[in-house]
Amino acid sequence: VQLVESGGGVVQPGGSLRLSCATSGFPFNDYAIGWVRQAPGKEREGVICSSASDGTSYSAESVKGRFTISRDSAKRTVHLQMNSLRPEDTAAYFCAVHLTCGSLVPEPRGFASYGQGTQVTVSS
Numbered sequence: 814v815q816l817v818e819s820g821g822g823v824v825q826p827g828g829s830l831r832l833s834c835a836t837s838g839f840p841f842n843d844y845a846i847g848w849v850r851q852a853p854g855k856e857r858e859g860v861i862c863s864s865a866s867d868g869t870s871y872s873a874e875s876v877k878g879r880f881t882i883s884r885d886s887a888k889r890t891v892h893l894q895m896n897s898l899r900p901e902d903t904a905a906y907f908c909a910v911h912l913t914c915g916s917l918v919p920e921p922r923g924f925a926s927y928g929q930g931t932q933v934t935v936s937s
Contacts, residue, residue: 814838814926816908821931824898830933832893834908839926846884846891847871847917849927850904859921860906861893862914873919876902898935905930 820832832848847862861872861882870882879897884890891908908928909917916923 814910816910816926816928818906818908818928818931821906821933823934823936825937826899826935828898828935829894829896830898832895832906832908832931832933834891834893834928836889836891836908836910839910841884841889842886844910844912845914845917847882847909847911847914848891848893849907849909849917849921849925850902850933851907851930852901852904855904857907857921858904859909859918862911862918863891864914865912869914871914871918895933898933900935903933903935905932 815837817835848860851857863882863884881894883892907930909925911917911925
């Protein structure tokens with residue numbers, strides 16, 4: 814499994830960012846794919862996930878209404894659109910693959926595959 818994230822950066826509060834995850838090495842349509850973040854000194858938090866079965870998305874309460882996830886099967890790519898960003902969204906964001914979204918959001922558990930991560934900093 815290979816997951817390569819891109820799109821992180823520095824943004825002001827209230828701004829937007831779009832992260833992308835290019836994937837390879839596994840049957841794309843058979844796995845849930847999501848995003849997990851980790852801020853310094855904190856546990857990993859499952860942010861949002863797209864299920865394998867029907868693409869239903871599951872979000873943590875902290876990002877509902879602000880973050881959306883989309884998956885492009887033809888390009889084997891997953892995108893995370895983040896709007897209305899807050900300083901508390903600052904973290905390293907990791908693309909993650911698991912059998913079910915329930916194992917990623919809101920608390921990652923069990924065995925999942927992760928990318929190398931991309932840093933998102935929300936600051937004025």
